[in-house]
Amino acid sequence: MLISLQQKNYHLNNKKKFILDSDKISFDLKHRNTIKFNISKYNNAVEKGNTQYLNIAKAKDRVSFLKREVLLNLDKYLLQFEQKFTSNGGKVFWASDAKEATDYIVDILEKNEVKLIVKSKSMVTEEIEINHVLQKHNIESVETDLGEFIVQVAGEKPYHIVTPCMHKSKEDVAELFHEKFKTPEHSSPEELTAWVRDYLREKFVSAQAGITGANFIVSDIGGIALTENEGNAFLTFSFPKIHIVVVGIEKVIPSINDFDIVWPLLSTHGTGQKVTAYNSIITGPRKSDEIDGPEEMHVILLDNGRTNLFKQKDHWEALSCIRCGACLNGCPVYRTVGGYTYNTVYQGPIGSVISPYIAGFDENYHLAFASTLCRKCSEVCPVQIDLPDLLLKTRKISIERKKYTSMEKVSISSWKNVMLNPRLLSLSPSSLKNIFVPIMMKKLWGSKRKFPRFAKEAFRRSFK
Ligand code: SF4
Numbered sequence: 157m158l159i160s161l162q163q164k165n166y167h168l169n170n171k172k173k174f175i176l177d178s179d180k181i182s183f184d185l186k187h188r189n190t191i192k193f194n195i196s197k198y199n200n201a202v203e204k205g206n207t208q209y210l211n212i213a214k215a216k217d218r219v220s221f222l223k224r225e226v227l228l229n230l231d232k233y234l235l236q237f238e239q240k241f242t243s244n245g246g247k248v249f250w251a252s253d254a255k256e257a258t259d260y261i262v263d264i265l266e267k268n269e270v271k272l273i274v275k276s277k278s279m280v281t282e283e284i285e286i287n288h289v290l291q292k293h294n295i296e297s298v299e300t301d302l303g304e305f306i307v308q309v310a311g312e313k314p315y316h317i318v319t320p321c322m323h324k325s326k327e328d329v330a331e332l333f334h335e336k337f338k339t340p341e342h343s344s345p346e347e348l349t350a351w352v353r354d355y356l357r358e359k360f361v362s363a364q365a366g367i368t369g370a371n372f373i374v375s376d377i378g379g380i381a382l383t384e385n386e387g388n389a390f391l392t393f394s395f396p397k398i399h400i401v402v403v404g405i406e407k408v409i410p411s412i413n414d415f416d417i418v419w420p421l422l423s424t425h426g427t428g429q430k431v432t433a434y435n436s437i438i439t440g441p442r443k444s445d446e447i448d449g450p451e452e453m454h455v456i457l458l459d460n461g462r463t464n465l466f467k468q469k470d471h472w473e474a475l476s477c478i479r480c481g482a483c484l485n486g487c488p489v490y491r492t493v494g495g496y497t498y499n500t501v502y503q504g505p506i507g508s509v510i511s512p513y514i515a516g517f518d519e520n521y522h523l524a525f526a527s528t529l530c531r532k533c534s535e536v537c538p539v540q541i542d543l544p545d546l547l548l549k550t551r552k553i554s555i556e557r558k559k560y561t562s563m564e565k566v567s568i569s570s571w572k573n574v575m576l577n578p579r580l581l582s583l584s585p586s587s588l589k590n591i592f593v594p595i596m597m598k599k600l601w602g603s604k605r606k607f608p609r610f611a612k613e614a615f616r617r618s619f620k
Contacts, residue, residue, distance in 0.1 A: 170499065171522040178493040178526075183604050187323065187494060194322045195485050201428025202482070208420065208430050219421050220540040223476035226408050227466070233375040233408045234457065240378020244440030246453045254284035257456050261286060261367070261400055262293055264454060268398060270295060270364040274356075276382070276389035277301035278369025279317050279479060280402045280458055282501045286367065297367075298359045300388035302352060309336050315495035317502060318426050318481035323494060356388070366392035366450070370403040371478075372418065373457075376411040379439040380455060383419060383432040390434055399441070399450035405457050406466075406475040412437065418478070425480035425538045461514030470549050474509045476539045483533035483543060489526050498523060505533035505543040512550055521559055524550035567600075578616070586610040 181187055209215055226233055238248045251257035265273065273290065275281065275297055287308070290297045299308040303320040307313065310332055314320035321329070326345050333339040339351055368389050370380035380401050382389045393399045409418055415435075423432040442449035466472045484490045484504030495503045500511045500520060508523035524547045533543040554560075560568075574580050586609075594607040601607050611618075 170519050173499065174497060174522055174526065177497040177499075179602055179604075181494050181497055182492050188492070190323055190325050190328075191491055191494065193325075194319070195491060198319075198428060198485050202424065203428070205424040205428035205430060208424065215417060215421055216538050216540055218417055219478075219538060220476065222409065222414060222418075223478070223539050224473065226410060227406065227472065227475050230405065230408065230466075233410060234373070234405060237373050237375045237378050237408065238457075240376070241440060241455060242378075244378060245443070246378075246440040246455060249454060249456045250459075251456050252459045254458075254460055257284045257402060257458050257460070258286055258289040260454075260456060261402075262289065262295075264398065264400065264452075265290075265295055265365055266293070268364060270398070272296045272298070272359065272363045273365045273367055274298050274300050274359050274363040274392045274396065275304075275366070276368045276384065276392040277304045277314075277320065278367075278402065279314070279501060280369050280404050281367060282314060283460060284402065284458070286402070298356070298363070300356050300359070300386075300392055301384070302349065302386060302388075305352060305356070306332065309333070313496070313501075315503075316481060316484055317479055317504075317506075318484075323496075360391045360395045363396045365398040365400060366396040367400045367402065368392055370401050370407060370455075371422065373403055373408045373455075374412055374437060375408055377437070377439055379412070379437045381409075381415070382436045382438070383422065383434070385427070385429075385433045387434050390436055393436075393438060393450060394448050397451045399438075399453045401453070401455045402458055403455065405459055405462055406477075421538045422478050422480055425482040425536070465510060465513040468513055471509065471513055471546055474506065474541055474543075474546060476541060477506050477510075478539055479506075480538055482536040482538065486532040486536045488528055488530060488532070493526070498526075505547070506541070509541075509543055509546045509550070517553075517557075518559070521550060521554040521557075524548075524554065582614045582616070586612050 206212055242248055249260050251260060271294070273295060275287075277299070281287075287297045287299075299305045301320070304314065306321040306324065306329055307315070310324075316322045324332075327342075329345070329348060330339075330341070330343045333343065333348055333351070334341050337351070339348065343351070368382060371383045372381040374381055380403060382393075384390070409415075419435060420431050423429040426432075438453070441451055441453040462475060465475055481504075483506050484495075487504050490504040498504070498507055498511075500507050500515060500523070502510060505527065508520075508526060511520040511523055527544065527547050529544045529547070531544050534541065534545075537543065589610045593610070594601070597607060
């Protein structure tokens, strides 16, 4: 009984925390301006990027079909990948959850007496909180993607699945680096980038292992594919002796021949580029006649709730996501409340759809209500996931599971009664309604918005 009460409080707190944090950040003008500026740059780039397609709808159709087909035959494709990859000398580990994945990684690193690893940006490694685990084992982990490095230095988590420090302006970064590394005050982005480059070079050449994610698992050749703009992932897997890849089991594409359509679609929707600057396909550790690459390569195929998501009648399609971030950038709620308010690894519309199934329904169902259902997210999604529909379905499930307070129940049933009997609205004069309704709605409406006034005459009467 005690446990269930505690759990109930925790869930209420999650929801409450979301509401309180949203209320606070929505009126933070500095935050709003930074996000507006960064997303406007993204929007311009995507508009240009889209011009490379004669028929973008067809490209989306093809990739959407491809991803669904893969999901429906996931076992076949994953086993094919494993067979090919291991025959090339790589090792595959199937991890059902974060603990199994991190235990495996720590085991490899400790066996090899690794004290320093370099890492390239990967949301899956955020999921398993590898940096936190490594720190506990006294292994230094250095993020090498510039944005990810900035949030690591700031002691924060990624704010966005593609652009982790979207919430910081160039002035914020200059101030942070001045404080942490004593770089000159007000350094320009170019000066800071040059400084980080020197700093990371040292780390790349001294690290004994590199950890990356993977944008795709390529089944027919038994490879993993990485796409990036800074060349840091390339250095992460080519300098150190050990390369460890952590990747979600849904990231499969059937063949190397699918890249002609998949890579440009991801880059156009992710950053607006025709194609990302560095694209690598890795099929195993270095062979005896090769001069570059790691001596050992491990791929960890991570489930961590994905099988549960796959079991959901409607929501399984969300596993088609290629993590381009377009739905976050398009979402008016994300742009207003920002990435941290979600308190999840994956934020925005896709985060609100998948988090209840991969990270706990009770802890995350409330995110399904954080949407205006304007449909912008499904309009921009390259793999045509009907995100608003899935959010509505989660809302329905949460009501079936009675995830509401008695106050919410009373408010909704009163609202329903009034709406079904519009005459009730005209019973009291507008002067009374203008006094009592704002008082009743005060908490819901918030303190920072003015409640609209009721017109003197009911609409039905004026209309007549
Ligand atoms: S749901 Fe669609 S738009 Fe959102 S990140 Fe995934 S692929 Fe991109």
